[in-house]
Amino acid sequence: MDVTVAITGMNARPDNPGPGVAVARCLKDSDKFTGRIVGLGYDALDPGLYLNEYCDAAYLLPYPSAGDEAFITSLREIHEQEHIDVIIPCLDAELPGMVRLTPLFDELGIKYLLPTPEQLRLRNKDRLVELAEHAGIHCPEIKATTDAGFFYRCQHEGWKYPLVVKGLFYGAHIVDNADQAAEAFRDIAAQWGYPVLVQRLVEGEEYNLTAVCDGKGEMLGEVMMKKMAVTDKGKAWSGVSIFDQKLRDASAALIKSINWRGPLEVEVMRDTHGDYQLIEINPRFPAWIYLSEGVDRNLPLILLQTIFGKQVEDLPDPRPGVLFIRYAAERIVPQSEFEAVIMHGGQRLT
Amino acid sequence: MQDESGSVLPSSQSLHRLAISESGFIFDPTSGHHFTVNETGLDILRHLQTAHSPAELVALLQREYSASEKEIERDVLEFAAMLRKFIGD
Structure with a gap:
């Protein structure tokens, strides 16, 4: 496929990596992809902006908080330079804006596979219980709160510690008492705003599934993984591919219930009874997406094939037992490249 | 020892x-779980995949190991309990 693909989320930080670099790597590793990758980041220190083995060009975008106008101006300028054919947003926080701006993508001739605003709302963390119920899956109770005082009286309302305090988009802290909870509440509210979410803690092991969904209720090329090691922020540092029909069926039911369109990640805990409990649905590829290439189910490529209406070839059976182990490495960046990002907001890398 | 429908051995579906x-x-x-077994454990596991009952398993192992039926039965029970834990049966 000889197309130019813009990919966001180039913040491949060791402890909490954005998925963009891994998505680009999947495409670059495929012999079916002969196009160009334009990496889009939000910070001059996003590593992906300097990785010319994965990105042919890299640019900075204004943060979503700068508003749609700033984003539109920036994207138009980048598009003039790079003639983007497809955009793959990879960060939770930018998804609502990206979905809102699909008329702009249409106007510019940029293709995408994104959920509708309603689909996006349905998988919001504060509506997860409702969605899970509809799909027949267990889900720990979630409550939205704007008041730190809740954590000092919650035990009288049946909420027992430890609990999970979460942001609407990012951040999750396991807290053992009211003081810890109030601190986590303030931390998350300062970073991600209100409401802050409280979720009952499920003891068990974490499993994730990622797939591309066609918007008609079908999921394509699902890949499942068990986390084997996590960073301080709970992000997978190592994982192993698995295949569990029960997890597949539960995820398929979720996707069917909202006709999800685009990539997604389903996060579940397998509790001590062996039942899956839905923890989150992320509206984008996960940072561990390169495992999909590792098991011969290159999901970013499947996404492009779906976007261009190409027949997705018969995929090999899932290959359980394939590991990924993430590692941190230093990229040496000449001053001229750093300068180009700082002064001009980006550069051609190849 | 209980038969295969009891809770002594992991289910045949899990074992296969x-x-x-x-x-x-x-x-x-x-489940994505992994573990290691020694040569004897490997032998028991292989037999577990083909044996239809704990009694049949003990009989099979008795032909290979010079131990009493009671000893083999005890080792099999212990091994099966660990196995069930590992595979979450």
Whole structure:
């Protein structure tokens, strides 16, 4: 496929990596992809902006908080330079804006596979219980709160510690008492705003599934993984591919219930009874997406094939037992490249 | 010892899904769990995949190991309990 693909989320930080670099790597590793990758980041220190083995060009975008106008101006300028054919947003926080701006993508001739605003709302963390119920899956109770005082009286309302305090988009802290909870509440509210979410803690092991969904209720090329090691922020540092029909069926039911369109990640805990409990649905590829290439189910490529209406070839059976182990490495960046990002907001890398 | 429908041995479905390597590395493709067994454990696991009952398993092992029926039965029970824990049966 000889197309130019813009990919966001180039913040491949060791402890909490954005998925963009891994998505680009999947495409670059495929012999079916002969196009160009334009990496889009939000910070001059996003590593992906300097990785010319994965990105042919890299640019900075204004943060979503700068508003749609700033984003539109920036994207138009980048598009003039790079003639983007497809955009793959990879960060939770930018998804609502990206979905809102699909008329702009249409106007510019940029293709995408994104959920509708309603689909996006349905998988919001504060509506997860409702969605899970509809799909027949267990889900720990979630409550939205704007008041730190809740954590000092919650035990009288049946909420027992430890609990999970979460942001609407990012951040999750396991807290053992009211003081810890109030601190986590303030931390998350300062970073991600209100409401802050409280979720009952499920003891068990974490499993994730990622797939591309066609918007008609079908999921394509699902890949499942068990986390084997996590960073301080709970992000997978190592994982192993698995295949569990029960997890597949539960995820398929979720996707069917909202006709999800685009990539997604389903996060579940397998509790001590062996039942899956839905923890989150992320509206984008996960940072561990390169495992999909590792098991011969290159999901970013499947996404492009779906976007261009190409027949997705018969995929090999899932290959359980394939590991990924993430590692941190230093990229040496000449001053001229750093300068180009700082002064001009980006550069051609190849 | 209970029969296969009891709770002594892992279910035949769980046992058959295990990927068993000659080295003694065992991987459960459904749960992603892995563990290692020694040569005797490997032998028991292989027999577990074909034996229809605990009694049949003990009989099979008795032909290979010079130990009393009671000793073999005790080892099998212990091993099966560990196995059930590992594969989450």
